[in-house]
Amino acid sequence: MKGWLPRRTLPVLMYHRIGPCPGGDRQLWVSEETFARHLRWIRDRGLRALSLDEAYECFRSGTPDKKAVLITFDDAFAETLDTAAPWLQKLGMRSTVFVPAGLLGQTVALSSEAGTHATASEGRIVDDQGLRRWVEAGQEVGSHSLTHQDLTTASFETASSEAARSKQLLEEVLDRPVLDFCYPFAHHNAAARRAVSEAGYRSAYAGEPPTEDLFALPRMMVFPGDTEQRYARKLSGYYYWISAWHGRVSQGGPR
Ligand SMILES: [Zn+2]
Known part of the structure; x- marks a missing residue:
């Protein structure tokens, strides 16, 4: 019977940008007011x-904490960390930012999908100092590769280098181990998962559907238009299954 029952997974929320959307893909932006409401x-649901x-331990042991959530941000845009950190601190919450380590301090235009030139997200990535401030504020850091390229279309050698060099760079900046990875565009395959594992990480975050592979951990994108009801479903640990039943698994992919 086990295979018939949807398994609860630790809810992992994926944000990209916090603030007023100046252009690009509006789905990537959640206003500060909305973000504060989400927190x-x-x-109010008593979630930690x-x-x-702690998240790694939930996934490793296969026993998700019923009263917990992991909050994550992709891409590490400076304004997002500056806006989010005070709210997280005010409410005593931790979160994790996944950083494209080779782009620290640079102004970039990230495409909406690997291999396309449509700009979805422009801005300045946090610099070394800003990232250290983020950690001093009690927040955490994982790697989002070196240059934000799709590891599934890169050579194995490049994927390995993206994983290893970003880890090394972030550890130099922060003077602490960086053990968790997040795939650019959430794209991964067997070679990408192996490259990340061999680079010395303990886990890697992706998107849906949920798997039990520590190198393909599930995350759900948060959208600016999420209602309280939909957000609560995302916090339930059964969002993928509920969405599948409704035939509405989100098509909006991560960046
Ligand atoms: Zn990204």
């Missing part, structure tokens, strides 16, 4: 925002 929804160590 209050988490608090986990550290990466």
